Amino acid sequence: MAESSTTTKIRRKEDASLLSGRGRYADDLPVPVGTLYAHVVRSPHAHADIVRIDARRALAHDGVWAVLTGEDVRKLSDPFLAAVKTPVQQWSLAVERVRYVGEPAALVVAESRYVAEDAAELVEIEYAPLPAVIDPVAACAKSAPLLHPQAGTNEVSVREFRYGDTAAAFARADRRIAMTTTFPRLSFTPIECYVVVARHNAAGGSYDVTANFQGPFSMHPVMARALRVKGPKLRLRIPPDSGGSFGIKLSVFPYIVLMALAARVTGRPVKWVEDRIEHLVAASSGPNRVTQIEAALTNDGCVLALRLDQLEDYGAFLRAPMPGPLYRMQGAVTGAYDIAHVDVINRVVLTNKMPASLIRGFGGPQLYLALERLMQRIAVELDLDPLEVIRRNLIAGEKFPYRAAAGALYDSGDYARAVEIATGDGRLDELKRRRAAARAQGRRYGIGFAAIVEPAMSNMGYLSTLMSKEAREKAGPKSGAVSMATVNIDPLGAVTVTADVTVQGQSHETVLAQIVAKALGLRPDDVEVVLEMDTAKDQWSIAAGTYSSRFASGTAVAAHMAAVQMREKLKAIAAKQLNVLPADVELSGGKIRSRSNPDNALPFGRVAATSHWSPGLLPESMAPALSETAAWTPQELEPPSRDDRINTSLTYGFVFDMCGVEIDPVSYQVRVDRYVSMHDAGRILNVTIAGGQIRGSFAQGVAAALYEEFAYNEEGAFLTGTFADYLVPTVSEIPEVEILHYESPSPLTPLGAKGLAEGNCMSTPACIANAIADALGVADVTLPATPRRIHALLERAGATGKR
Amino acid sequence: MKPRPFDYVRPDTVEEVLALLAEHGDEARILAGGQSLIPMLNLRLIEAAVLIDISRLAELDTIRSDGGALEVGAAVTQNKLMAWPDLARDFALLAAGLPFVGHFQTRNKGTVCGSIAHADPSSELPLLLAMYAGEVVLRSQRGTRAVPAEDFHKDMLTTAREADELVVTVRFPHPSDRRVAFREIARRHGDFAIIAVAAAAGANGAVTLGVGGMAGRPMTRAIAARDAASAADAIGQWAEELEGYDDLHASAAMRRDMLRKLAANVVAEVAQ
């Protein structure tokens, strides 16, 4: 698929069912007869010792089958493996101590969810409250309460990295500019919550679980180990439809183990459907991060070197595959800028909050808030145009492929050109006029920019950067990222595709059908895509799943390769029947024919039938089945080098945003007046779907900038436990976004595509923060920039104004 | 998030409702639109032994307007009142404030009386009732009484209703005001207001201001709006008296500040 399909508006294969109420989401699937329902009893305390659990009254309640506690879990399972070796143990239920509000402390299993909730109120848990620590900086203090005393510290991982000669660059710099940014806690809560249905077969010692887990499947061994079984004894099935994930549905894994144990204890299938209250308080969150960043500069705003100290707060436990967000951007820590020297300190801290994990953007929003706020500050302090500061530091077009200081290999791009188009077609001059006009009337209006690099398809080895090189050498190299897809053809010529992704609304079915149909000379409608996953029967690797934008540059490639393999096979089969050479065969319009004599043709289905019915007629030495699997791993994803350089991802797209915001003088709400987003995501596979992904991540970026935050008070009480307090924006709060594209195809992926679904989660919070800083003339903008925070900022400046 | 068990009764007449209320007292809850009650039940925030469903009672599903007042029965939904043909002409302030009550979908079920009985301090309808100096008509087996709005709303989620009483109607007297205005600030469209402000100017130029979200109940005050400066002074003083309160979305100082600005805006709007 060489050319782009930017002009074709296609209909998604998945839509007709979803629009008719015929989706098959996790909670829609039939459950086995005799299924029981579970409800989780959760900690009301941020930090407390569990003194005693008395479940007698709950067990005496009609319809109750079992109550599980940490003691049961400790007997029947092992702690979860973690990516960082620490003496911290975590289980699917709290053992001896609770460490955040909402932490599962017991599980009630009953004949219905209603009854399970009734009985949960009868489970008596005596707690001895302990002091809690919520603030990540405070948690690093010597005097801070320890979450895991056996670890001896809350700061469970600290690594320092030096790329280039940062000290020398700082020594020769004209200026240094430093700032601190904090990225908030939030989650792009999908509308569908977690669902798990678990069965246990005592005779076979095996578990069979259906859950709306979304990968990465590197978690499968973690779950199997916790359940004390070999991998094949934990069969995990992912339903065909999913009500959104955005990374969040990775963190259903502790519940998969918990429900599996409940099924084992009760001898019955156990189903659990998480409710919204549980989801908000305990499902998962993106990590909050405090970044101290400092630039060494020339007087004209060129950044010679950077220092970053990134303190990332993972809540009460460091769950695998954490601290991913802290390392996912490691190779690209210098963003879109040509900066040769950078020192990085990565610190992981634990606090009494829900565990943080995978979330769309995955480390990008945190990094770019610091980097892009710094670029804006440089402009203010040096009295330069902020866009000029960005321009002066962007990587020049002729430097691609570009090896970034920390190891990322930026595959392609022309950032300056993209910025030029964005400011031109996006009408920066008009934005400036609007600002001038507003300011002339005394209104608070500001313009912000953000230039970011969007990585896609993670190197599975990037997390090993957090180990010392000695430890890495001992553990053996980790790298790569396998993608797999299979194309099958049935005796009538019907084509099906399976692949190692889970469904969550990104139109994978449609795009895979498009890719495979094209290779086989068919229409997308001729291709069935089956993406429900079954670890017992499907092809998968630890990289499987839907995360880190691995679809376009990974799975889509594997599907293309499998389809091409299939095409070559069909050509060979047909060549024999058409009496021509394979090189003369082409697949087109549902026919397989001679290129030189198109009338010499066979219907696609006939050729397929040959392989099924008459394997004897196949060319010699050809394997008979019409089933082609391709697995792909790009060579560029190498393990970390000895000096800690790491190519964290395969492709690197570019996003440039600019916006104008106005601060409402009465409501203190930030109103986005205009927003322009320029994307270079390499070759666009499908423009409609690309637009949908960009708008979706833009809305989430706006949410992070202005609305959504998991708020805790100092004692650790959770303040945003319903959708009335945790503010997911409605249509009224999401501004329009003007989307522009510039295509520099990736030379590293056969389709030339890069990722594009995370960019605005990374760029938009920074861009809006910069615009607010410009509007208010302040340095310190805390996100989300809620009216309460804006009011407090203006109050401090004595600028609320009593009209 | 499933409710605790409760008995359910759907009476056919108001008399039956009153008998049930007399029997169960505060063990019972009236179920009107359920848009506030059922979330609280689902969250297990409140107890209810018996739910008395009045949503289908035709005798309560009436909107009447005589010369004196608009009478809205307890089964009348917020959307039904919004669609009442003469609303914008005769009750302009109600027409201006109702669209701020939740969403189209919640107004399809939520009732006017239910919102007033529920008495959330930042709800629009209690504020609107106060602005009209309306009344709440309460019935029990002991009899019927009409309680003025200012006596009915006592504090957050607290009213003058006795446990055996049903709010049968609320009455909005025909206004004599010539100009009205309604504004509110909420975090998201359709959310409960941080503060909501209403103004009505009578023929003699006197302006009545009302605010929700500053205290445990809606507050009103007559303002002499001779000129913008004196109005601003009066509003400023009022804001200080009311103090406001802190919650996740706004501090008390911010509420006072919003009141000063919003009230000045609505006073200017009605003073033209």
Next chain:
Amino acid sequence: MRAVKGDQKTRIALTLNGRKLAAEAEPRLLLSDFLRHGLGATGTHVGCEHGVCGACTVLIDGVAVRSCLTLAVQAEGREVRTVESLAAPDGALNPLQAAFRDHHALQCGFCTPGILMSFTDFLARNPQPSEAQIREVLSGHLCRCTGYANIVEAIKEVASSSHAPRSEG
């Protein structure tokens, strides 16, 4: 007077998408649970159970309401319509559904059934609404995937064409 004890299961009969159906339920059973697990109509989704997300929106006697804030017993004897009723028996999408498909107005599709039901009611009452009115009604729904823009476009198209869906669909 209809009275049901809290621990008593009672037979609740209603019309679902034109078909008379019944199942047993306690008074506290939410209509959303009754439709999905009692009557097997899983097209209606549940996203919050406190009235904010709108995923569970259905029509009762033609009016769009939150089924998570309605007790099953309250729907007794009523006409309930859900997303399953919108397409023709042969699967052909109605104009509103087709517009959602053509404008890529859904990604995961979890929020979609509720939105379709809200607008089935709203467009029947207001066949030619303004964009502001469309946005106002849509604000009663949360969607995490789309950023809403394409949903507004889809509804605008239906609203401006002559064939706004009637409540019979």
